[in-house]
Each structure stands twice: as C-alpha cells, then as structure tokens.
Amino acid sequence: MKEFLSQLRGAIMSTVILAVVCCGIYPLVVDGLGHALFAEKADGSLIVDSKGVIRGSKLIGQNFTGARYFHPRPSAAGNGYDATSSGGSNLGPTSKKLADGIAQNVADYRSQNGLSTNTPVPADAVTASGSGLDPHISLQNAEMQAPRVAKERRLKEEEVRAFIVKYTDPPGLGFLGDAGVNVLRLNLALDGVN
Amino acid sequence: MSRPFDWLQLAVYVVLVALLTKPMGLYLCQVLEAKGKTWLDPILKPLERLTYWLMGVDSEKEQDWKLYTFAMLLFSLVSCLLTYAILRLQKHLPLNPQGFDSLTPDLSFNTAVSFTTNTNWQSYSGENTMSYLSQMLALVIHNFTSAAVGIALAAALVRGLARHSAKTLGNFWVDLVRVTYYLLVPVCVVFAVVLISQGMIQNFKPYTKAKLTEAYTIQVPKTDDKGQPVTTNVAVMAQAPKLDQKGQPVLTNGVAMMVDVPKLDEKGQPVMTNMPVMVDQKVEEQTIPQGPMASQVAIKMLGTNGGGYTNANAAYPFENPTPLSNFLQILSIFAIGSGLTYYLGRQTKNQAHGWSVWSAMMVLFLAGVFICWWAEARGNPIHQQLGVMAAGGNMEGKEVRFGILNSALFATITTDASCGAVNSMHDSFTALGGFVPLFNIQLGEIIIGGVGAGLYGMLVFVVLAVFIAGLMVGRTPEYLGKKIQSYDVKMSMLALLVLALSILGFAAWASVSKWGTDQLSNAGPHGLSEILYAYSSANGNNGSAFAGLNANTPWLNTTIGVAMLIGRFLMIVPIMGLAGSLAGKKISPPSAGTFPVSGFTFVILLLGTVLLVGALNFLPALTLGPVIEHFLTNQGKLY
Numbered sequence: 001m002k003e004f005l006s007q008l009r010g011a012i013m014s015t016v017i018l019a020v021v022c023c024g025i026y027p028l029v030v031d032g033l034g035h036a037l038f039a040e041k042a043d044g045s046l047i048v049d050s051k052g053v054i055r056g057s058k059l060i061g062q063n064f065t066g067a068r069y070f071h072p073r074p075s076a077a078g079n080g081y082d083a084t085s086s087g088g089s090n091l092g093p094t095s096k097k098l099a100d101g102i103a104q105n106v107a108d109y110r111s112q113n114g115l116s117t118n119t120p121v122p123a124d125a126v127t128a129s130g131s132g133l134d135p136h137i138s139l140q141n142a143e144m145q146a147p148r149v150a151k152e153r154r155l156k157e158e159e160v161r162a163f164i165v166k167y168t169d170p171p172g173l174g175f176l177g178d179a180g181v182n183v184l185r186l187n188l189a190l191d192g193v194n
Numbered sequence: 195m196s197r198p199f200d201w202l203q204l205a206v207y208v209v210l211v212a213l214l215t216k217p218m219g220l221y222l223c224q225v226l227e228a229k230g231k232t233w234l235d236p237i238l239k240p241l242e243r244l245t246y247w248l249m250g251v252d253s254e255k256e257q258d259w260k261l262y263t264f265a266m267l268l269f270s271l272v273s274c275l276l277t278y279a280i281l282r283l284q285k286h287l288p289l290n291p292q293g294f295d296s297l298t299p300d301l302s303f304n305t306a307v308s309f310t311t312n313t314n315w316q317s318y319s320g321e322n323t324m325s326y327l328s329q330m331l332a333l334v335i336h337n338f339t340s341a342a343v344g345i346a347l348a349a350a351l352v353r354g355l356a357r358h359s360a361k362t363l364g365n366f367w368v369d370l371v372r373v374t375y376y377l378l379v380p381v382c383v384v385f386a387v388v389l390i391s392q393g394m395i396q397n398f399k400p401y402t403k404a405k406l407t408e409a410y411t412i413q414v415p416k417t418d419d420k421g422q423p424v425t426t427n428v429a430v431m432a433q434a435p436k437l438d439q440k441g442q443p444v445l446t447n448g449v450a451m452m453v454d455v456p457k458l459d460e461k462g463q464p465v466m467t468n469m470p471v472m473v474d475q476k477v478e479e480q481t482i483p484q485g486p487m488a489s490q491v492a493i494k495m496l497g498t499n500g501g502g503y504t505n506a507n508a509a510y511p512f513e514n515p516t517p518l519s520n521f522l523q524i525l526s527i528f529a530i531g532s533g534l535t536y537y538l539g540r541q542t543k544n545q546a547h548g549w550s551v552w553s554a555m556m557v558l559f560l561a562g563v564f565i566c567w568w569a570e571a572r573g574n575p576i577h578q579q580l581g582v583m584a585a586g587g588n589m590e591g592k593e594v595r596f597g598i599l600n601s602a603l604f605a606t607i608t609t610d611a612s613c614g615a616v617n618s619m620h621d622s623f624t625a626l627g628g629f630v631p632l633f634n635i636q637l638g639e640i641i642i643g644g645v646g647a648g649l650y651g652m653l654v655f656v657v658l659a660v661f662i663a664g665l666m667v668g669r670t671p672e673y674l675g676k677k678i679q680s681y682d683v684k685m686s687m688l689a690l691l692v693l694a695l696s697i698l699g700f701a702a703w704a705s706v707s708k709w710g711t712d713q714l715s716n717a718g719p720h721g722l723s724e725i726l727y728a729y730s731s732a733n734g735n736n737g738s739a740f741a742g743l744n745a746n747t748p749w750l751n752t753t754i755g756v757a758m759l760i761g762r763f764l765m766i767v768p769i770m771g772l773a774g775s776l777a778g779k780k781i782s783p784p785s786a787g788t789f790p791v792s793g794f795t796f797v798i799l800l801l802g803t804v805l806l807v808g809a810l811n812f813l814p815a816l817t818l819g820p821v822i823e824h825f826l827t828n829q830g831k832l833y
Contacts, residue, residue: 006250007265010367011272013249015335018374019276021241022338023331026379027489031397033383034390034488042396044482044512046404056404057482059393059511064408073594077506079412083482084321084401086506088591088619090742092720093574094823096832098590098622106581123573123586129593130509130601130618136594138586169516169595175199175206177517178597187407 061135068152072183077132136180200599219536226349256362259774265366277306280332290325291400304751309336311762314501314737317746321483321504341497342373344646354773356541358781386492393515396488409478415470425468432457495526498644500614500737508617531642534649546792558641567602569627591619609634612644614737621740625824635734637808659803675781685772694811700729709749715742718833723819733761
C-alpha cells in the first residue's frame with residue numbers, strides 16, 4: 001500500500017509537472033521565438049491588399065470558377081476550399097462515385113479550355129487534393145489554362161506565362177518535392193492585388 | 195511531369211537517416227543513464243532535481259520489471275484521465291476562442307486512449323472540434339509522454355538484455371523525466387521554429403476571416419429565430435417498376451424501368467417525413483484556422499504520434515507548408531527509432547548486432563517504398579481511360595507540392611514507424627499503393643518503428659528468429675549469451691498473437707455488423723480494407739486511417755478505443771516480463787554452436803521471421819481487400 005501511494009504520487013505529480021513544461025513553457029517559448037523570427041509566417045502568411053483587407057493566406061487555396069481566373073484543383077473540403085473542414089474525397093480506386101466525378105471534371109476542363117475531346121488532362125486538374133486546400137496546380141495544368149485566361153483578359157499569352165513563372169514555387173532546395181503554381185497569388189496578381 | 199530528382203531525394207533521405215543513427219544513439223546512451231551527462235545539464239539538471247523532489251522519487255533507486263511496469267501503467271492511467279476530463283469539460287475551460295462544445299463521452303474516451311497509447315487515431319476534425327487548450331494540453335502532453343514511455347520501455351528491455359543476474363531494469367520515473375527533458379523538449383523547440391520558418395502557424399489568435407475574390411452560393415438548412423432547423427413535411431419516395439397503360443412493366447433492354455412513387459404504409463396512406471428546408475447562402479469569406487500548431491506538430495512527428503492539428507493532418511498546407519518541411523518531418527519520424535538500434539548495439543556491446551537490426555529494418559523500408567511508389571506513379575487505369583494523363587500518376591488525395599514520390603514515401607514511413615501522420619489520403623491510394631501502409635502496420639511497425647515501440651517490437655522477432663535458428667540446428671537457442679527458454683518464447687508469442695487476434699477479431703466483427711458497414715464510404719473490397727485498416731491502425735497504435743470510414747460513432751469509437759488499449763498494453767506487459775526474465779539470466783561465453791546475431795545470415799533469418807509471421811497472420815484478409823481490388827482495378831470494375 002505504501003509503495004502504491006508512493007507510485008501514485010509519482011504519477012500525479014509527474015503529470016502536473018510535465019504538463020507545465022511541455023504544454024505551458026514549451027509552446028510559449030516556441031511562440032516567442034516564432035514571432036521574434038518569423039512573425040508573418042507564424043500568423044498564417046496572410047495576404048493583405050492595399051486597402052488593408054485580408055484576401056487569404058499564401059498557403060491556403062481558394063476556389064475560382066470565372067473564366068478570367070486560373071482554376072484550382074477540385075476540392076473535397078466542405079463545400080470546396082473550406083479551411084475549417086479540410087480533407088480529401090477518401091474515395092478508393094474502384095469507386096464509381098470517384099470515376100464519375102473525374103469523368104465530369106475531365107469534360108468540364110476540356111470544354112472550359114477549348115481542348116479536343118481526346119486531349120489527356122493533367123492529373124492534378126481533375127482530382128481532389130488530400131487537404132482540399134492545395135494552393136498549387138502543376139505547371140502543365142497552368143500552361144493549359146493560360147490561353148483561356150489570356151483571351152478573357154485581352155493579354156498576350158506570353159504575358160500570362162510570365163505571371164505563371166513568377167508565381168511558381170520551385171522544389172525545396174532545388175530537388176525536394178514538385179514545383180507548383182500558387183493559384184491564389186497568381187490570380188490576385190493578375191487582378192493587380194499585391 | 196518529369197521528376198528527375200526523385201531518386202536523389204530517396205538516396206539523400208536514406209543517407210541522412212544512416213548518418214543520424216550514431217550521434218542519436220550516443221546521445222540516447224547519456225539520456226537513458228540516470229547519471230548520464232549531456233551538454234544541457236547546466237540548464238536542465240536543476241529542473242530535473244526539482245521534478246524528482248516534487249514527485250518524491252529517489253532517482254538512484256531502480257525498479258524490478260513488475261514495479262517498472264506498474265509505474266508505467268499508473269502514469270498512463272492518470273494522464274489519460276486528465277485528458278478525458280479536459281475534453282469532457284472543454285466548453286467550460288479557457289483558450290477556446292471559437293467556442294467549441296465539449297466532446298461526447300465515447301469520443302472523449304476514444305481520443306484520450308488514442309493519445310495515451312501513442313496511437314493518435316482521430317475520430318474528430320481538429321480544426322472544428324478542439325479548443326486551443328485541448329490541443330495544447332490534453333493532447334500535447336501525451337505526444338511527449340507517450341513517446342517518452344515508449345523509449346523508456348525500449349531502454350528497459352535493452353537493459354534486460356545487457357545486464358546479467360540482475361533484478362532491476364532501471365527507474366521508470368527517471369527514464370520518463372530524462373527522455374522528456376533532455377531529448378524531446380530541446381529537439382522540439384528547434385524543430386518547431388524551423389517549421390515556422392517554412393510557414394507553419396503558431397499563435398493564440400482567433401480564426402482569421404479572409405475576403406474571397408469570387409463569392410459563391412451554397413445551400414444550407416434554414417433555421418428559425420431560436421437556431422432550430424426548419425423542416426417541411428414531404429412524402430417519402432420509393433422505387434417501383436414503371437407500368438404501361440396495360441399495367442405491364444416497361445422494359446428497356448430486358449430490364450424493368452424504375453420510377454419514383456410515394457411510399458405507402460399498411461393503410462395505403464403516403465408515408466411522410468420531415469425534411470430540412472434548404473436556403474441559399476452567399477459565401478464571401480474564407481475562415482482560416484489559427485492556433486499553436488508548430489509546437490504540436492514538432493512533437494507529433496518526432497514522437498511518432500501522428501495526431502494532426504487539423505483533419506487533413508500533414509496534407510494541410512499550414513501543417514506541412516513546403517517540400518522542405520515535409521522532408522524534415524519524415525526525417526524526424528525515423529530519427530529516434532533509428533538511434534535506438536545504435537543504443538541497442540552500444541549497450542549490449544555488440545554494435546554489429548545493432549547495425550544488423552537496422553539493416554533488416556531498412557531492407558523492409560525500401561521494399562515498401564518501391565512498391566508504393568511504383569503503384570502510385572503507375573496511376574489508376576480506370577481514370578486514365580477517362581482522359582487523365584498517365585504521366586501524372588494517381589493524384590487523388592495528394593498535394594501538388596509533394597507529388598507522387600513524397601506522398602508514397604511519407605505513407606511508407608509513417609506506417610513503418612507507428613507515426614500515423616499522413617500527407618496524402620491513403621484511402622484514395624491505388625490498391626497496391628494502399629496495401630503497403632496496411633501491411634507495414636500489420637507487421638507490427640517494427641521497421642524503425644514507433645519511438646521505443648519499434649525496437650521492442652523488433653526484439654520480439656529477434657528472439658523468435660533466434661529460437662527458430664536454434665530449432666533448426668538442434669541446440670538451445672541463445673541470444674547475446676543468454677539462453678532463450680520456454681518462458682521467453684511464450685512471452686514473445688503472446689505479444690505477437692494478441693496483436694493478430696485483436697486486429698482480425700475486431701475487423702471480422704465490424705465487417706459483418708451494421709454498426710461497421712454503415713459507416714463505410716467505399717463499397718466492394720475497398721470497404722473491407724477500410725475496416726481492416728482501422729483496426730490494424732488502432733492495434734498497431736499507428737493512428738493513420740483509410741479515412742473514408744466515419745469512425746465517430748459510439749460503436750466504432752469504443753471498439754477502436756479498446757483495440758488501442760489492447761495493442762499497447764497487452765503487448766507491453768509480456769515484453770516487460772521478457773525483459774525481467776532476460777535480466778536475471780547468466781551470460782555464457784559464445785561457443786562454436788552459438789548463432790551469431792549479426793551479419794548477412796542473421797538479417798535474412800530475421801527478415802524471414804518477420805515476413806512469415808506477417809504473411810501467415812494477415813495475407814488471407816489482405817487477399818480479400820487490396821489484393822483482389824488490384825485485379826478489379828485492372829479490369830475496370832467499379833462499385
């Protein structure tokens with residue numbers, strides 16, 4: 001019994017002390033260091049326009065459907081790009097629902113971008129991302145949308161392509177992961193929002 | 195999409211894991227020694243002493259295996275109750291700027307058990323369920339302590355191997371405190387700040403409202419003044435064959451055409467039901483979550499916990515903003531587990547044994563990566579028929595910034611270890627791509643493995659391999675100079691069989707029960723995979739999911755919670771019994787008949803044992819899930 005009480009004291013006190021250290025001191029130290037060194041990032045890499053209005057986060061995708069804009073990937077997060085309801089479709093390889101959805105997305109993508117009915121479509125353009133908030137599309141996907149956006153905005157295709165290059169995030173350290181075009185930043189830049 | 199650097203990334207990863215192993219192992223030797231010396235002593239030694247004083251612990255007094263295990267169980271119970279209480283009372287506690295409600299009893303039980311057992315299975319979505327206090331205190335405390343407990347237990351088992359004619363295995367409280375203070379907290383401070391530099395959030399602000407460039411309209415249920423949904427009474431419709439004027443069914447291609455007709459009850463009256471009234475709502479804003487994420491994610495990865503701050507876990511752009519943050523996260527999953535193999539070699543004075551165990555793990559790791567990577571890069575033939583470019587691979591559920599390789603790599607690593615964080619949705623992987631994470635978990639997560647848990651799990655296989663080798667040559671099996679006797683083999687088998695029994699038992703029960711099958715989001719073999727994955731993940735204390743399964747129901751929360759408890763504690767107790775037994779044995783000098791536990795033959799034997807046990811236990815179930823699904827995908831069969 002004495003041994004039990006002694007161990008119980010250890011269990012209770014260690015829970016309390018470790019809670020103070022790991023859940024009190026530790027996150028506050030990280031918070032302090034984070035804000036001292038990378039305040040803008042610690043607060044969500046927000047995009048604020050010249051009027052001071054928050055337009056989004058550089059890291060979180062937003063939905064665009066207008067022909068003047070580059071379109072992001074399909075999203076399974078809530079009603080689409082709902083940042084408080086992240087997630088993928090979670091539909092498996094033999095899901096009819098998934099196959100039907102992809103077939104519809106392929107048809108839409110072809111008709112929106114004036115492609116023939118047998119043009120293969122970039123995989124990222126017709127599949128939902130894991131988070132439903134993917135800020136990027138592949139370079140190829142952006143290139144295939146460029147003529148449409150250029151036409152709608154009465155710009156030269158080269159001008160639009162220059163924007164794409166500017167808002168392409170390269171692979172990490174030059175070799176990690178894949179390059180991606182940040183759709184929100186690209187669209188806002190086309191609209192003249194910095 | 196050309197990916198010229200994929201092979202380079204994989205090579206750099208393996209080399210870095212190898213290079214980290216020795217320094218991490220040497221540091222662990224100091225941390226796991228009550229009188230060990232580290233360069234952090236000047237700052238942390240006073241805190242460590244104060245902690246022991248408050249706990250009433252004599253740091254010089256060691257415990258035998260029973261007391262060590264008892265202390266561990268008691269600590270797990272107390273900290274689990276704390277988490278349960280916080281989740282149940284969330285609504286009334288501070289640091290809840292979004293005003294989230296308290297959690298239900300079954301969800302609180304599931305979550306408290308989940309984090310206590312280092313599983314981090316999540317039946318909830320973090321960003322719309324958990325207050326900052328719940329995340330930071332109720333969950334993060336287990337991210338630290340369940341990792342520290344795992345490392346402590348591995349150390350106790352290694353001490354059992356290294357010592358001879360000994361009664362004690364160390365002091366649980368000392369191991370717990372030292373691992374947390376000297377290893378986990380310092381590394382996490384640095385790691386979290388690096389993650390913030392990549393764009394991860396860390397603050398205590400309420401969620402941000404951003405103005406959308408393009409507003410859109412959604413349909414939402416209409417509510418009255420009191421916030422109650424408004425409903426309307428409508429007839430329930432049922433399907434019936436369409437009849438022509440003569441009352442004959444109308445056929446198309448020999449099949450009866452169906453039409454919707456009002457469903458009638460026994461008296462011939464239409465059956466009515468209340469349907470919510472839907473109204474248009476214009477969405478002009480995007481709500482962007484905030485909170486203390488980086489501090490939580492650092493330990494979630496390093497401690498192989500895996501419980502996401504958000505529902506999408508490491509796929510969420512805040513939770514894994516760049517390919518570099520992704521690379522560091524997968525490196526941190528393996529860092530401690532890999533170092534522990536070096537610790538094993540150093541403590542048992544047989545470094546070649548440590549590296550041999552490490553090599554066996556890395557062979558299994560690479561095999562998994564190659565299969566998963568190949569399957570995902572090959573993509574889904576059904577979707578390619580529909581006009582999707584084959585070159586893109588299977589991008590459903592994957593993020594562009596990670597692409598195919600880093601998604602496959604992450605999935606393999608997170609299930610090799612018992613991490614369970616995901617940067618892509620395993621449910622949407624191809625059949626064989628999804629087979630790899632599932633099989634990794636079922637092997638017992640001994641490929642580097644969860645911090646500590648991976649090593650003690652693998653050592654059980656080592657004992658079995660040595661035993662089998664002994665049977666083959668007809669001598670008493672010896673492991674590191676100690677005779678492996680019937681008690682030791684029984685304990686090892688118990689640890690393995692409990693796992694298989696619990697996974698297959700629960701999965702079988704759920705897959706023939708309405709409470710299980712009702713929650714599936716995929717039909718056909720994939721539905722079985724979802725259930726099998728859930729109980730494998732729970733028993734293996736992994737925590738990743740085929741997330742289509744809607745697990746937040748009382749039945750699933752409870753059974754999965756029990757499976758997690760079985761997977762953790764019913765495995766630990768026999769292993770500690772094994773450790774206690776080994777510590778008490780004498781060491782006999784190696785002789786001509788001793789089976790060497792290092793080198794090529796040993797690695798092959800160990801691999802054979804692992805694969806044989808895994809295959810015998812789980813291949814029949816896997817055949818009905820991912821294996822058959824692979825062939826059905828090739829045939830274009832849909833469900």
